[in-house]
Every structure is written in structure tokens, then in C-alpha cells.
Amino acid sequence: MLPLLRRAHPQDYQRVGQITTTAYVSDELIPPGAAYLQFLADVAGRDRDGEVWVAEGSDGTVLGGTTFVAPGSPLCEIARGAEAEMRCLAVDPAARGQGVGEALTRLVVDRAGSEGLPALVLCSSTRMLAAHRLYSRLGFQRLPDRDWSPTDTVDLIAYTLPLDHG
Numbered sequence: 001m002l003p004l005l006r007r008a009h010p011q012d013y014q015r016v017g018q019i020t021t022t023a024y025v026s027d028e029l030i031p032p033g034a035a036y037l038q039f040l041a042d043v044a045g046r047d048r049d050g051e052v053w054v055a056e057g058s059d060g061t062v063l064g065g066t067t068f069v070a071p072g073s074p075l076c077e078i079a080r081g082a083e084a085e086m087r088c089l090a091v092d093p094a095a096r097g098q099g100v101g102e103a104l105t106r107l108v109v110d111r112a113g114s115e116g117l118p119a120l121v122l123c124s125s126t127r128m129l130a131a132h133r134l135y136s137r138l139g140f141q142r143l144p145d146r147d148w149s150p151t152d153t154v155d156l157i158a159y160t161l162p163l164d165h166g
Contacts, residue, residue: 003055003063003100005107012054013043016065020090029125030154040088050075050087053107055100064091066104068111078146078158079121084112086122089131102134109138113163120163123148123156135159 008016020040024030030037039045043065046052051068069075069085079085086108091100112120121143124131139161146158 002103003057003098005053005055005103008043008047008052008054008065010044012062012065013047013052015062016043016052016054016090017041019062019064019092020088023090023093026093027127029127034151036150040090046075046088049073051111053104053111055091055095055104057095062092063095063098064089064100064104066090066108068108070115071117078123078143078148082117083119083121083160084108084115084117086120089122096130101131102138105134105138109161109163117163120161121146121158123158126155126157132157135161 017040021037024040025032043052046067050070050073052065053068054065055063057063066089067075067087069079069087071079071082071084075087076085077087086105089101089104109120124135140159143158143160147156149155
């Protein structure tokens, strides 16, 4: 059964922050104590400057979340012009393999499409191999000219999904 997808409520912020920080550290994407963990935990800030969306299980438990970033938002890292961006996709390890990440990604694709935006972009750690397979399956294409490294130990690769409005 697919999760319920909805905008995050303030009472979800702590849970989403915990899922996101735990996932990024336990998957060894960033080291414990990294400054970026403060950004990942600040779900209220991400929801202020973007739209935090959650996947909720049948029992009401938040299973994961992501952030839709509209063009011009201060959260944009690699988006240019009228492109939307997806950031901070994370799924509770206990809920992985159940389609939560795919459902959240499809939601952001649909959200960008509903705004008539030309493309959705995102960046992903070189270590996120399952995410790369998902993005490829959904039609995302590599965007190597926007690959970057925010620190000496983190390498990010960029993807784009042109959005068809015809």
C-alpha cells in the first residue's frame, strides 16, 4: 500500500528532521557533527523557504520526507532560471523498499509540473546508489556540468528531469 503524501505540519518537523539526519549519518553520507546536519534538522526553515512534504503510513507514522524548492527560493543550490529543485529526500530505514522514496519523488515531479516549470533538478551524493537507480527509472538525466563538492569529503552529482507540458 502506498503511503499518504501530504504537506508537513509543524508537529511533523521534529520527526522529519530526525529521519533526515539519521539517514544521512547512518548511510555515511555525511559525518556525525557535520554543520550540514543543522540544515537537515531545520525542517521549519526548509518549510518556510520551500515546501516540505511527507509520506505517512497507514498508522499515521511519518515514513519520510522531501523538500520542493520553487525557482528563486534561497534553498536553490543548483537550479537555474525557472527550474524547480528537490532537496533532502530521506526515508526511515525501517520503511525502505516500500516505495516511499519513489512516491515522494513523483510528488515533487508532479508539483513542479503543476507549476508549468521547464525542469526539476536535484543533486545526490555519489554514494546514494539506490537513489540513482530510482532517478534513472523515473527519467532523470545526469547533469554533469552542475556536479559539485560542498566539502572535501562530499561529492554531489546533479540530475535533471525536463518536464513535458504538452
